Structures are given as structure tokens and as C-alpha cells.
Amino acid sequence: MTSNSTAGAQPRVAVITGGSRGIGRESARLLAADGCAVVVCSRNQDEADTVAKEITTAGGTALALRADVSDEASVAALFDAAESTYGGVDVVVHAAAHAGLGRTSPVAELDLAVLDVLYRTNIRGTFMVAQQAARRVRDGGAIITFSTAVVRLAMPGYAAYSASKSAIEALTLILARELGSRDVTVNAVAPGPTATELFLEGKDDATLAGLAARAPTNRLGTPTEIAEVVAFLARPAGHWVNGQVIQVNGGVL
Template sequence: MSSERVAVVSGGSRGIGRAIAEALGGQGYAVVVGYASAADAAAEAVDAVTAAGGRAVAVRADVADEADAAAMFDAAEREFGGVDVVVNSAGRMALSPVADLDLADLDALYRTNVRGSFVMAREAARRVRPGGAVVTLSTSVVGLRFPGYAAYASGKAAVETMTQILAQELRGKDVTANVVAPGPTATDLFLDGKDQAVVDHLAKQPPLERLGTPGDIAEVVAFLASPAGHWVNGQVVRANGGIV
């Protein structure tokens, strides 16, 4: 029997998700790269995982759609023999004061970030093999409470609670469930709509005095996904350089 570990990474074509896929590839994983629409970026991510030392296939999927989510797991089982690690990195951002919030934006955000996390977690709970791990992505803004982030942070707060309950529900299966909550991280999703002054201000917030990188977050996820991180369970890791 092969000792190769297999990961499903949603949102794996860009930003933090792609960095996670590459990091897992560097540890010898076979990776299913889930993506919403950017087929070219997904193909590049597959190439990057392969170059890092892993194997990979790309699967187009809306994480909030049950059939699409199941298709990613089906691909992992068909191509690589099973699923050991699930990382739900797919997400969307909508920034607005509560008073001005467009409820259509709220519905779209919750559909991807909250429903999508539940759909992925449900599939993971049914299919991840013993010794495996589930990692969801949140945000340190859940604790920092930046103005304008109410929709995004409240959805991620739901993800944190769901994941910690999932860890309890996985009792006896030898599967962990943890959350990684990045702080300000230099991705297109984060930088979009922010001027340089805002970016510079946020970069000064951590004691380390810089923005995080996708690689910073990916290394934390890769540790939690690995056998070395298996004793960490039911936790929220705020990977933010020390912002309080």
C-alpha cells in the first residue's frame, strides 16, 4: 500500500490556497486543486505542485454546491486512492459598514464562506482516512474587529465554531479539525481596494512589522495537516505575526 498522503485543497488556484497546495506538494502529497473559475491559474497550480515534488489534478467546483464538493473528493479517491487532508481555502470578501451593507453581497459571502465550509466539512467527516486532518481558514479579524469587516468576520466566526464542534464530533476516527486564522496577508483578495497608506498602516500592526505572505500561512496549515501536527486538535491558530 502506498504511503502517499492525499489532500483536497479548495480555492487552491490562487493566493493562500495555492501556497498551501504547493507546500503540501513539497511534502510529497498528491493534491486535488479545487478552483471556482480560473482554469489557467488552476493549471499553473497543478504544475507548481508537481514541480514541488507532489502530484496534482485540478477540479472545478463551487464549494457550496454538494455535487461539486463531492466531485473533488471523488477525484481524490479515483486518482490517488483516498483522502487524508482537507483544506477549505475557498472564500470571498465583501467589505462594508453594517449600515451600508448590500444584503445580496452578504448572501453571496455567506453562501461561499459559511455554507461552503459546512459542505466541505460534511464531506470531509465522511471520507477522510484515519490519521488525517481537516483545516479551515478563518481570519484574525474575528478577534480584531476592524470596522467594515462585519460580514466577512461574522461568517468566519461561524467557521471557527463549526470546526471546533467538528473536532469533537470526529471522536474515535483519529481525524483532527483545526482553524488557521490569518492576519493581514499580501494576497490579491486582501490588497484589492486598499490604497498604499492603508496597506502600510496594516503592515506596521504586527510586532514583526510586515504583512504576512501566503507562504507564512501555508507552512502553518502544512504542519497541522502533517503527522507532526496531529496532537493539535480543535484549535484556532491566529497566524498574524502577533497582532493583538
């Protein structure tokens, strides 16, 4: 657990699930650079500590917490800790890795046990984080969820995964309307193929080249490129963007 308090005006507070790797890690670093006090949440305490230390070494403010976003009590405890440490929450980025991208199957052959895992992790997990965010985020804040470009691409074999992500999109758009009177924005970011550790794992060069070729620029996105959009949505400059699913995919077709 690492924290670095600053004197004077209290900073905005950002809670980032999945903040120790990939897009979440880059989002944490960018929001800290913007002056937010960042709560880095991960299932791996050591990895969260590493990111928090990087932020504080650079002069930012960060707190590392272990939390399981599939567990209701753990999610509530995460927000409790953020509030008790920094006095409130202004931004929530739910970047925790979601299940199912590698579990492809035609609808006719899908093992329903896989569907149950997708439901619990992607839909129920996101709903729990969104529920706590809706209760805790201060007026004028921002909530950012994650979908995927796969939903729009309608790729065969990805029905269960895409359905779970479509549910996240629906939740996001409805929550934006429910929280509008409090000036809280709610948006989803939908990345295309992005070179995170999790995405690259288990894929050979030919597979990665094929995925890269789907973009006009013939390359994969980077975690930082996705995180820049997250940071924009969290900033005051991005506050008029609300109730949107933003495709960040390099023009993937």
C-alpha cells in the same frame, strides 16, 4: 488536468480548495513537498493546471480540478475525483477565497443582501466542504478551515464578515469533537493581513502601510508563512493540535 503517479507505497492525499492562488497555492506546494498527492481545486482550470504542473515538474504528484465550492454537486464531484484517482482523501484544506472582507458597513446600515451572500459563500460553502470532508477523510486525517484575525480584533464595520467567520470557527471546533473517535483532527487557521493578490487588490499604499503598522514587525504576512502553519497541521507532527483556532497574524493588534 495534470497527474504524476509514483510507484510503491501510496502517498497521503490532500484536497485543497482555492489551491491555485495565494495561501492555497503555497499550501499545495508545501504539502506536495511533504510527499502528499495534491488535488488542486479552483474555479479557474488554467490556474489549477499551472500549479499542478509546477508540482509535478518538481517531482511531486498533483491533479488539477475545476470546482465551485458554493455548489453542492461540484463539491461532491471534487471528492469523487480525488477518491477515484488516488483511492482516498487524508487531508482537506478549505482555502477557497471567502466573500466579504471589503464589504464593510455598520450593523445599522448593513444591506441584508450582503449578509445573504456572506452566509452562502462563507458559512454554507464551508459547511458543504466540511461535510464532504467528514464523510470522506480517512481515519487519522486532518481537516483545516480558515477564519480571520478580524474576528478577534472586533473591528467596527466588519460585523457581518466577522459573524460569518465566527460561524466557521464554531463549525470547526464542533467537527473536531465529532470526528475525534476516528483520530481526525480539525483546526482553523486565522490569518492577519497577508499579501495575497486578493488582499492587495484595490488598496493604496497608505492603506497597506496602515495595516502593516498594526503588527509589531510593521509588515504584512506572506502566503508562505500562513501555508507553513497549514502544512504543520496536516503533518503527523501536528496531529496533537486539534479543535483550535490558530492566530497567524504576526501579533496584529
